[in-house]
Amino acid sequence: MRKRLIQIFGFLISSLGWFFVLCTMAMDNWRISQLGGQGGSFIIKVAWYWSNLWKDCLTDSTAVTTCNDYGVLWGVLYYVQAVRGLLMCGLTLGFFAVVCCFIGMECTYIGGADKTKDKLVFSGAVFHFCGGVSNIAAYCLYINRVARTAFVANLAPGALRYELGPPIFLGLVGCFLIFFGSVFYVVTVYRVIILDRRVMQVYGGGTYMAPASRGRTLYTGYYGPSRTYGNYMGSGRSSSKISKLSQTTPTRLSERDAFV
Template sequence: MRKRLIQIFGFLISSLGWLFVLCTMAMDYWRITQLGGQGGSFIIKVAWYWSNLWKDCFTDSTAVTNCRDFPVLWSVTYYVQGTRGLLMCGLALGFFGVTLCFVGMECTYIGGGETIKDKLLFSGATSLVTDLESYGSAPFQFSVTSAFSRYDLGPPIFLGLVGAFLIMFGAVLYAVTVCRRKMSHFSTVGKYL
């Protein structure tokens, strides 16, 4: 019973993390900078420049926003291309990892016997951990390049990093349930030798 609860909790945590990372692809304000807002005038003129993976935008103090979509792939800077690619690959592979973990859970009736389910669960958990490289390095790559310029880091970068840590925690919970069973199996075999 405890193994099932740990696996269900791991599934919910890793699925929530995958959803967080999925949401970061569509969110605005990956990097933000503020222009103006200083001087002795009683009218404060401020403008914000912000961008995400798909467009650059400029919002003035009257809340009028002008956006320019990135026209073609090769006209985008290298870190935006890399971030897009890492996130898309990580999301696709993470979907398969979550699916393998769902099939391998003890409470599902698909996937075969206990040993096959344990193998599916362990392979799904290792897939999620290896996909963590894509999840974690994509916002990090974008944030490092933004840090060298005069940009502030936006909320999607932090949401993606939180999602990556949730995925890692869920994968560790999966692996603990499988490893605990394997260790108890080895200890009972050792008694009889």
């Protein structure tokens, strides 16, 4: 019962994390820059520049937004392409992870035997971890590019200092939930898989026996002959005595016993 509850909790947490990551790919305001609005004039004009993985946009004080979509793949900045690829790779791994964990969970009636289901859960946890690493690498790359322009001392003319938007923080929270859910999965099957592997190592492989001990059996290898009966096993005379004692001697029946 405890294993089932832990797996359900891990499934909900990891699925929520992947939902957050998927939402960030369609969200706006990955980076934001603001111009104006500091006063000094009777008319205050404010303009917001923001970008995501698919377009660059400008929103003025009248709430009119003008966007410039990324036309072709080779016209996009290289780090945006890398972020796209890493996120898509992570989402693909996450899809296989969710399927494997759903089939291998104890509360589902598909997946085969218990050992097979535990292996599927462990494989799904590995996919979750690899996908989470791919996602967090994408977010860190984007954060690095934004921070390089935000903290530079001498900014080029016409360049803007951008700040991080909400999708970055939402994606980082999603990665944390994915890692947390994979830990829950591993906790439920780690002990079973490790014990099964140890049993296979002890009883599965053949053991090497020295040439002098190949004739011994399991009992003669560990339990040597008793010293009390050593003289009976040493000489042929003693062996003949044992053979004579082992022979059954016919007994003569009385007439009464034969009659009965």
